[in-house]
Amino acid sequence: MNGNESDVLVVGGGIVGASLAYGLARLGKSVRLLDEGDxxxxxxxxxxGLVWVQGKGVGAPTYVRWTxxxxxxxxxxxxxxxxxxxVDVELEQRGGLYMCLDEDELDGRRAMLTQLRDSIGADYPFEVLDHGATAKLCPEIGPDVVGATLGPLDGHTSPLRLLRALLQGLTQRGGQVASGHKVKDVAHRGGVFDVTTESGRFSAPRIVLTAGLGNRDLAPKVGLAAPVQPNRGEILVCERVQPFLRYPTLHVRQTGEGSLQIGDSKEDVGFDDRTSRIELAHIAQRAVRIFPLLASINVVRAWGALRVMTADGLPIYEASxxxxxxxxxxCHSGITxxxxxxxxxxxxxxGGERPPEITPFTARRFDVPTSRVH
Ligand SMILES: Cc1cc2nc3c(=O)[nH]c(=O)nc-3n(C[C@H](O)[C@H](O)[C@H](O)COP(=O)(O)OP(=O)(O)OC[C@H]3O[C@@H](n4cnc5c(N)ncnc54)[C@H](O)[C@@H]3O)c2cc1C
Incomplete structure (x- = not known):
């Protein structure tokens, strides 16, 4: 092998690419991770940063099992x-809460989680808590919280520490991380993929496209499809305070350093990752109803980021x-x-067996049947 060759090229150094590249290096492969950069x-x-089970996979039992x-x-x-x-990725997995602000919302959660449990016919643990039981776990909830659903397998982690740990684990095993390498083209000759980036050329007999929204353009170059769309989420971050929230909730979590993250919206706004004052106000209002003490805590920053979504919200795992x-x-749950x-x-x-849970998740499910012309 020369300096630009490896066993596997992983294209895209987000959380999906970093997890896979680390996993491949652990299996003894020489891995080069190419990333476009900042x-x-x-x-x-x-x-x-949620590792989240409850509520995921309605209508897709294999996705429930995979999660x-x-x-x-x-x-x-x-x-x-x-x-x-x-690197401590600050995983805490003692359970997670979805706070409900009216009885209809709580009834809807109960029905949805029961449906999920019935769909897999196996252990799918959850609890439905009234206000009093929720307050025992989270004494700081406000009077508007009628109850919550508790998923005992849910938790949270630090996404940035996770990314750092995976990349460090990769390089410690001899993997190469190349930033500033937007992949422009992929050619296939004699069983080898030749990849041209903005700054170099690399080759390997295997290539994994994990470029998030960039996969849309890259996948057709290797006979695949990745019909993904951006979906914006906005997050508010508040100053550090004494720990008061032992359980992450879907809308508010306290990080290992004590700061609070509040989110997250779901907005169909194309490739726009700015924040919107109206959306941030909406996020903050709900959070203050859940935890009234947040009203007196300062916001220090906010950001928007784009999810990588398919039309049905499920992953694509496909070999060409x-x-x-x-x-x-x-996938859109790269942390989980x-x-x-x-x-x-x-x-x-x-080259191992395809995990049975992911059998349905090829892009072929999005093919539109063409009507026959007689
Ligand atoms: C607001 C928000 C909240 C979220 N919360 C959670 C959560 O709590 N739990 C959870 O599990 N998931 C969550 N997610 C989803 C999770 O962050 C994503 O699933 C995950 O980040 C997607 O990872 P990715 O690696 O596919 O894409 P990205 O993180 O977008 O990374 C793609 C990478 O590909 C690179 N790239 C693109 N094009 C090219 C190219 N041509 N050549 C080389 N490199 C390229 C880019 O540089 C980038 O680094 C959230 C997402 C958002 C936006």
Whole structure:
């Protein structure tokens, strides 16, 4: 192998690419991770950090199982990263709460979680709590909170520490991380992929496209499709305060350093990652109804970031049949799924069995049937 060759090229150094590249390196592969750099849209650097099970996968039982599997594998990933890199990713997984502000919302959550449990016919733990039971877990809730749903497998982590730990784990195993390398073209000759970036050329017999929204343009170059769209989320960050929130909620979490993150919206605004005052006000109002003490805590910053969404919200995991050795991977819950991406999915990319949970998740499900012309 010369200096520009490796076993695998991973294109896109967000959380999905970093998890996979780390997993592939753990399996003994030489890995080069090519990333566009700071100019790109990067959900991995703007997300909310939840490892979240409750409520995910309505109508998609295999996705429920895949998410459950990742949540169960998360403690081992966090331990391995700490042992190998010394970076504590601040995983806390004692459960997560979805706070409800009226009875209809609570009834709707109960019905949805029951449907999810019935859909997989297996253990899908959750509890529905009234105001009093919620207050025992979170004494700072306000009177508007009628109750909450508790998912005991839910938790949160520090997304930036996670990214750092994965990249450090990768480089400690000999992997290369190349930033400022937007991939322009991919050619396939004699079983090898030749990749041209803005700043160099690289080759490998395997290539995994994990470029988030960039996958849309890259996937067709290797006979695949990645019909993904941006969806904006906005997050407010408040100053550090004494720890008061032991359980992350879907809308408010307290980080390891004590600051508060409040989010997150879901906005269909194209490739626009700015913040909007109206949306931020809406986010803040709901958070203050849940935790009235937030009204007297200062906001220090806010950001918008773009989710990588498919039309049905589910991932795409696909191997190219036209160009064997090429894969596309994209999902909108890259933090939650980091543990299965670094393990089961990496094995599949190395030639192992396709995990049964992900069988439905090819882009072929979006093909529009063409009507027959007689
Ligand atoms: C506001 C918000 C909150 C979220 N909260 C959560 C949460 O709580 N829990 C959870 O599990 N998930 C959450 N997510 C989703 C999670 O962040 C994403 O699933 C994940 O970041 C997507 O990762 P990715 O690596 O596919 O994409 P990205 O993070 O967008 O990374 C894509 C990378 O590809 C690179 N790239 C693009 N094009 C090219 C190219 N041509 N060549 C080379 N490199 C390229 C870019 O530089 C970038 O680094 C949230 C997302 C948002 C926006």
């Amino acid at each position: 100019v790109a849209f990067r959900a991995a650097r703007g997300n909310f 459950l599997r990742s949540a169960a594998a998360w403690p081992a990933l966090a331990r391995a990263l700490l042992e190998e890199t010394g 049949t036209r160009f064997p050795g090429a894969f596309v991977v994209t 799924l980091a543990a299965v991406h670094a393990d089961d999915l990496s094995r599949w990319i190395c």
